[in-house]
Amino acid sequence: MLAAIGAIMVFLWFLWLLSRRKLYIASWQLPGPPALLPIIGNGFTFMCPATDVLKQLLKITEPYPSPLRLWIGPRLVTFIKDPDQLQKVMQSSKYTVKSDVYRFLEPFMGKGLFTLTGPRHKVQRKLLQPLFGPRVLESVSAMFQKHALNLVQTLEDQVGSGCFDVLHSLHQSAFEATVDILLENANTDNPDYKLIPGYVRRFYHIFSQRVSTFWLHSGLLYRLSAYYKEQQMMVELASKCIEEVASQQLPEILKRKEGATKCCQTRSTPSVLEIMVELFKENPASLTEEEFKDHMMTFFATSQDTQSSALAFTLMMLGMHKDIQNKVLQELQEVLDGRQLVTLEDAAKLKYMEMCINEAMRLFPVGPFLPRDVAQSFKLGNTTIPEGSSIILGIFNVHRDPNHWQKPEEFYPEHFAEEEIAQRHPYAFLPFSAGPRRCIAQQYSYVNMKIIIGQILIKYEINCPFTLRSMELMTDVSIRPIAGYLVQIFNRC
Numbered sequence: 001m002l003a004a005i006g007a008i009m010v011f012l013w014f015l016w017l018l019s020r021r022k023l024y025i026a027s028w029q030l031p032g033p034p035a036l037l038p039i040i041g042n043g044f045t046f047m048c049p050a051t052d053v054l055k056q057l058l059k060i061t062e063p064y065p066s067p068l069r070l071w072i073g074p075r076l077v078t079f080i081k082d083p084d085q086l087q088k089v090m091q092s093s094k095y096t097v098k099s100d101v102y103r104f105l106e107p108f109m110g111k112g113l114f115t116l117t118g119p120r121h122k123v124q125r126k127l128l129q130p131l132f133g134p135r136v137l138e139s140v141s142a143m144f145q146k147h148a149l150n151l152v153q154t155l156e157d158q159v160g161s162g163c164f165d166v167l168h169s170l171h172q173s174a175f176e177a178t179v180d181i182l183l184e185n186a187n188t189d190n191p192d193y194k195l196i197p198g199y200v201r202r203f204y205h206i207f208s209q210r211v212s213t214f215w216l217h218s219g220l221l222y223r224l225s226a227y228y229k230e231q232q233m234m235v236e237l238a239s240k241c242i243e244e245v246a247s248q249q250l251p252e253i254l255k256r257k258e259g260a261t262k263c264c265q266t267r268s269t270p271s272v273l274e275i276m277v278e279l280f281k282e283n284p285a286s287l288t289e290e291e292f293k294d295h296m297m298t299f300f301a302t303s304q305d306t307q308s309s310a311l312a313f314t315l316m317m318l319g320m321h322k323d324i325q326n327k328v329l330q331e332l333q334e335v336l337d338g339r340q341l342v343t344l345e346d347a348a349k350l351k352y353m354e355m356c357i358n359e360a361m362r363l364f365p366v367g368p369f370l371p372r373d374v375a376q377s378f379k380l381g382n383t384t385i386p387e388g389s390s391i392i393l394g395i396f397n398v399h400r401d402p403n404h405w406q407k408p409e410e411f412y413p414e415h416f417a418e419e420e421i422a423q424r425h426p427y428a429f430l431p432f433s434a435g436p437r438r439c440i441a442q443q444y445s446y447v448n449m450k451i452i453i454g455q456i457l458i459k460y461e462i463n464c465p466f467t468l469r470s471m472e473l474m475t476d477v478s479i480r481p482i483a484g485y486l487v488q489i490f491n492r493c
């Protein structure tokens with residue numbers, strides 16, 4: 001009897017291996033770190049504190065040329081860090097789709113633009129693109145100014161009082177701005193609201209912990225973990241708050257819109273919610289009520305941490321490099337010519353400041369590694385990357401590759417001088433990703449970040465007590481410096 005069960009098990013095991021033969025053939029053709037244990041592969045490498053996972057990934061991929069292979073659990077993963085190969089993968093939605101792990105974000109974002117895949121994504125992306133276009137930018141830039149000035153005022157308490165974590169203030173301000181811009185509601189005094197920015201951050205933390213711990217990929221095991229309970233509590237509270245604001249605002253917006261055909265005729269600053277209502281009314285077949293809600297939650301969750309983190313790193317870098325900070329200030333003063341408010345037109349002229357933001361995002365990209373799944377086998381160099389395997393796009397690696405950057409480990413804004421950009425591979429710098437899944441809000445973010453940095457620098461001098469090297473020793477590769485985003489500020493005389 002036992003022998004029969006054993007024989008059946010061996011036969012099933014053999015069938016399983018046979019069904020995966022294309023994965024094994026591809027893996028033999030690719031270089032990569034030894035993965036001697038069956039099922040677990042290189043998975044052991046990632047059994048470490050959450051703060052070390054990204055460093056571990058860099059360490060094991062560093063010695064091998066691109067593309068290279070990893071076995072993460074039973075999953076074959078091709079790691080790509082060459083700009084030509086990144087371009088091939090990122091430009092096409094035929095071969096790859098967003099990784100299956102993005103479904104872990106669905107409890108918060110539903111099937112919004114970030115998590116959607118396939119033809120539905122294409123339709124929705126086209127529909128929503130105007131939300132971040134020039135017409136909207138023109139009107140929301142006044143909101144950017146308003147919240148940048150509020151932030152400057154809040155920072156007053158920190159003047160001359162030693163080091164503080166600037167990310168905390170940036171998060172709070174980004175949250176208030178997001179609720180105002182997305183939902184037309186500036187009243188964030190509700191004590192429940194105040195918890196949401198922390199919840200959004202914790203949700204991302206749980207997400208990355210789940211992605212890097214392969215047994216938590218199973219829905220069943222995840223439900224048994226403490227993370228699940230915590231996630232449910234946070235998601236419920238956050239969506240309740242957002243839904244409450246939206247349901248209070250919607251009747252008001254609909255009343256305003258009665259008789260008007262275009263949003264700019266109804267209010268000088270149309271909120272994203274108002275434009276969404278307009279889109280919804282114009283395209284009832286393409287945008288369902290559920291999708292409408294999911295997109296709002298998605299914009300809410302994607303707009304805060306991304307900009308705050310890029311801003312915090314830029315401020316730290318400027319605080320470490322006083323000569324560069326002075327150059328940014330000089331450009332700002334020339335553009336403003338005695339005025340105190342940074343406008344949309346000014347933002348377009350702040351070229352050197354943009355070089356600094358880019359350089360901070362090069363060193364510390366918000367998305368250092370982007371996962372994809374292979375939907376259709378395709379050739380990459382001499383290897384066929386098989387359907388059913390996964391890909392990791394090594395954005396962090398290409399951002400620090402000495403083949404593309406003169407001073408890869410330094411903060412050197414001249415990397416973004418026009419002549420440097422012209423000579424460089426376009427896929428060597430990918431802070432907003434690229435191709436059909438690139439960030440929808442790139443321009444929007446640049447304008448907002450420039451207005452915030454401009455308003456801060458007019459008022460304060462920034463200092464950061466670290467060197468880049470000492471700070472990097474304390475980061476978990478881009479996501480956050482473990483000690484906090486510490487800066488000091490002083491009034492400019």
Ligand code: HEM
Pocket residue numbers: 113114115125298299302303304306307310366367370371431432433436437438439440441442444445
């Ligand atoms: C400095 C600021 C930002 C950075 C660096 C950034 C970065 C990114 C990156 C790397 C992706 C691609 C993710 C992937 O492929 O897995 C992405 C996608 C996305 N971002 Fe951003 N983002 C920023 C700001 C924003 C803001 C302000 C919003 C919304 C208001 C936003 C909304 C989105 C959405 C909806 C997507 C999915 C687009 C799609 O798949 O079609 N992002 N972002």
